[in-house]
Amino acid sequence: MEHTKKTTIHDIAAKLNVTASTVSRALNGNPRISDSTRKAVLKTARELNYAPNQIASALRSGRTQLIGMLVPTINRSFFSSIIRGVEEVANSLDYRVIVSQSNEAFENEENAVKAFLNARVDGIIASIGKNTQHFDHYKQVLERGLPLVLFDRTTPQLLTSQVVIDDYQGAYLATSHLIQQGCTKIAHFTTERKIDIYKERYRGYVNALEDHGIAHNEASVFSGNLQLEDGRAHSKLLLQQPEDFDAIFSASDYAAMGAMQVLKENGLKIPEDVALVGFLNEPFTSFTDPPLTTVNQFPIEMGHTAANLFFNALNSEREKIVTKKTVLQPELIIRASSLKKKP
Amino acid sequence: MEHTKKTTIHDIAAKLNVTASTVSRALNGNPRISDSTRKAVLKTARELNYAPNQIASALRSGRTQLIGMLVPTINRSFFSSIIRGVEEVANSLDYRVIVSQSNEAFENEENAVKAFLNARVDGIIASIGKNTQHFDHYKQVLERGLPLVLFDRTTPQLLTSQVVIDDYQGAYLATSHLIQQGCTKIAHFTTERKIDIYKERYRGYVNALEDHGIAHNEASVFSGNLQLEDGRAHSKLLLQQPEDFDAIFSASDYAAMGAMQVLKENGLKIPEDVALVGFLNEPFTSFTDPPLTTVNQFPIEMGHTAANLFFNALNSEREKIVTKKTVLQPELIIRASSLKKKP
DNA sequence: ATTATTTGTGCAATCGATTGCATAAATAAT
DNA sequence: ATTATTTATGCAATCGATTGCACAAATAAT
Numbered sequence: 133m134e135h136t137k138k139t140t141i142h143d144i145a146a147k148l149n150v151t152a153s154t155v156s157r158a159l160n161g162n163p164r165i166s167d168s169t170r171k172a173v174l175k176t177a178r179e180l181n182y183a184p185n186q187i188a189s190a191l192r193s194g195r196t197q198l199i200g201m202l203v204p205t206i207n208r209s210f211f212s213s214i215i216r217g218v219e220e221v222a223n224s225l226d227y228r229v230i231v232s233q234s235n236e237a238f239e240n241e242e243n244a245v246k247a248f249l250n251a252r253v254d255g256i257i258a259s260i261g262k263n264t265q266h267f268d269h270y271k272q273v274l275e276r277g278l279p280l281v282l283f284d285r286t287t288p289q290l291l292t293s294q295v296v297i298d299d300y301q302g303a304y305l306a307t308s309h310l311i312q313q314g315c316t317k318i319a320h321f322t323t324e325r326k327i328d329i330y331k332e333r334y335r336g337y338v339n340a341l342e343d344h345g346i347a348h349n350e351a352s353v354f355s356g357n358l359q360l361e362d363g364r365a366h367s368k369l370l371l372q373q374p375e376d377f378d379a380i381f382s383a384s385d386y387a388a389m390g391a392m393q394v395l396k397e398n399g400l401k402i403p404e405d406v407a408l409v410g411f412l413n414e415p416f417t418s419f420t421d422p423p424l425t426t427v428n429q430f431p432i433e434m435g436h437t438a439a440n441l442f443f444n445a446l447n448s449e450r451e452k453i454v455t456k457k458t459v460l461q462p463e464l465i466i467r468a469s470s471l472k473k474k475p
Numbered sequence: 476m477e478h479t480k481k482t483t484i485h486d487i488a489a490k491l492n493v494t495a496s497t498v499s500r501a502l503n504g505n506p507r508i509s510d511s512t513r514k515a516v517l518k519t520a521r522e523l524n525y526a527p528n529q530i531a532s533a534l535r536s537g538r539t540q541l542i543g544m545l546v547p548t549i550n551r552s553f554f555s556s557i558i559r560g561v562e563e564v565a566n567s568l569d570y571r572v573i574v575s576q577s578n579e580a581f582e583n584e585e586n587a588v589k590a591f592l593n594a595r596v597d598g599i600i601a602s603i604g605k606n607t608q609h610f611d612h613y614k615q616v617l618e619r620g621l622p623l624v625l626f627d628r629t630t631p632q633l634l635t636s637q638v639v640i641d642d643y644q645g646a647y648l649a650t651s652h653l654i655q656q657g658c659t660k661i662a663h664f665t666t667e668r669k670i671d672i673y674k675e676r677y678r679g680y681v682n683a684l685e686d687h688g689i690a691h692n693e694a695s696v697f698s699g700n701l702q703l704e705d706g707r708a709h710s711k712l713l714l715q716q717p718e719d720f721d722a723i724f725s726a727s728d729y730a731a732m733g734a735m736q737v738l739k740e741n742g743l744k745i746p747e748d749v750a751l752v753g754f755l756n757e758p759f760t761s762f763t764d765p766p767l768t769t770v771n772q773f774p775i776e777m778g779h780t781a782a783n784l785f786f787n788a789l790n791s792e793r794e795k796i797v798t799k800k801t802v803l804q805p806e807l808i809i810r811a812s813s814l815k816k817k818p
Numbered sequence: 819a820t821t822a823t824t825t826g827t828g829c830a831a832t833c834g835a836t837t838g839c840a841t842a843a844a845t846a847a848t
Numbered sequence: 849a850t851t852a853t854t855t856a857t858g859c860a861a862t863c864g865a866t867t868g869c870a871c872a873a874a875t876a877a878t
Contacts, residue, residue: 138619138834140833140834140835141834141835142834142835150857150858151857151858151859152834152835152836153835153836153837153857153858153859153860154856154857154858155835156834156835156836156837157836157837157856157857159835160835160836162837164855164856164857165855165856165857166855166856166857169856169857183589183592183593184593184834184835185534185593185595185833185834185835186593186594186595186835187530187533187534187539187594187595187833187834187835188534188833188834188835188836188863189834189835189836190530190835190863191528191530191531191534191833191834191835191836191862191863191864191865192834192835192836192837192862192863193835193836193863194863196530197594198573198594205559206555206556206558206559206562207552207555207556207558207559207774207775208555209550209552209555209758212549212550212551212552212555212558213549213550215549215550215555215574216548216549216550216576219549219574219575219576223575223587223590226590228573228575228590228594229573229574229575230541230571230572230573230574231558231562231572231573231574232562232566232571232572233559233562244566246526247566247569247571249526250526250527250528250529251529251530251540251541251571252528252529252530276481389762396764414758415552415757415758415759416758416759416762419732419759419762419763420762420763420764421739421763421764431550432550481864483863483864483865484864484865485864485865493827493828494827494828494829495864495865495866496827496828496829496830496865496866496867497826497827497828498865499864499865499866499867500826500827500866500867502865503865503866505867507825507826507827508825508826508827509825509826509827512826512827527864527865528863528864528865529865530863530864530865531833531863531864531865531866532864532865532866533833533865534832534833534834534835534863534864534865534866535832535833535864535865535866535867536833536865536866536867537833
């Protein structure tokens, strides 16, 4: 099969009896090209169905129009929505997004960043893995003068732009809501992991209790991996404890779901006997019975913000890169699992 | 800030008093290089922290190690899982994946393919949008001799490798299962859209009924957009109809979920009064009450398969590209929503 | 010992677009 | 009419790696 040979600026140049330089300048809007030449070039380019070879352009100019995007897991709603958000902004500016996943493995994370650098991406947008040991690979990115934007899972050890949601505020809203619904004995599911976001949620929970004059009892806080099974296990313990409880605020929707299952299995009514609030607005939360109250993190908007920060950094003078930490406000989505009073 | 200048093969060459050609050959395992030189080159490369400039390599060799991947929507579990699957295989072979989404808009689809070609990807893996008007943009890909793999939403109009699941079989399994559970009046939710996969599911439904000697009644088939609201609407109609029904097989989990809601709102018990089966194994299906029986499409495996077909095409002689249609077998995941008899 | 073959490197062109510098032609200034 | 300036284009190097061809040195064959 005869492959359509791709047209280059040289083909256009030959047809018009000018040089490739002239064509290149005409196509790039260089003002030193006469109107007549420019029009002729554009016309011929269209006729020959010219498409620029971005690889050649990238080699010469040093800009590939590629963004490397690293997430722990591609097929988790939160992350895929962020990718979506980044893609939307990037594509509108004629940038493309390369995705890689770390699967929470430090080695994968290092390799992905290296691969991005070898592919000569113009910068990186990433969420740090749970098992990250150090940040040397990210520092290399910064040393090369490339924009680096961290989202959701960030670190103060890197001086670079970041986007997070206000986890404290989300937890505070969630807990306050439960209190407003008349709950006073509110358990909390969290994790030991040293990731800031969970500490912040814990802090929001504690502060909301205190601000409403409720003594916070450390026996009501359960630590695990925040998966469905953890939520189930914590709930069983709760049921065995002598202390009563009338609500659970879980730092993850999955663990909240585990709680919902166990509570229902034990004949407890939600929200009448126990009110339930999760975190993250996983897609399934609107389909549980009852639907689960949760905290929306606006992942698509987070993606937009990350992309905007990226392009800010990209377009600023290297010396003047403004590193900016953007904190998005979460939203409490109130559903039946916590709604004891009719509003 | 001083940016670490990237080392090139010329730096290595200079240090060893050889030429760049020799270095290039040594690094690429060309057999015409002596062992001693090769070792020296590798050693120096390591010392200088050399990383190849893939852009330069791509320009010369014509291979970018990039795969363009086009999906309708990035943040839908099915598609993000396929992306995940493709990414896993691609990364293990040192290829990177660029993702774009069409949002089901034909124009976006065309633009994405063009952008991929301009970025000089080595090939494309795509799922056709619902509103695709023609396939010229895909034909261009093939004319350039680039591998093109279609998954899930494919078309016989393009002679290229494809991966689909056996929708007919999935529907047949689902319907047969309902019959085995004792159901005889089984409604079906489908869509008018001219996409093969839904026709196949419809066919599987009808054939399963006939094979079990159950007359198929067109009044039990409801057509819509297969979203939650459609499922709700269809179910309300079903309840108003004089004919009785004891099961619903929905071609989508969302519509099945809508049915579950309406049935429960009307005091019907699932599965005792009406058994329910969906399709796609959306993540939420295991969290509904009762959990929803559905058909698993193995999206990650589908991504693996798509990637493998891609690399097969890439590595075969252009003249001999074997276009292969792979049909994956789906799995019926039986959950409480359809389990009337204890097994 | 002479010719043929193999082995290891170098030379230089190439991939396609970009860009600093030079230069011819056209226009403006004196 | 001559010089200065502007305008439009060409020349050639460059980005970094790859590769066909040439060629000297080393080894094998006669």
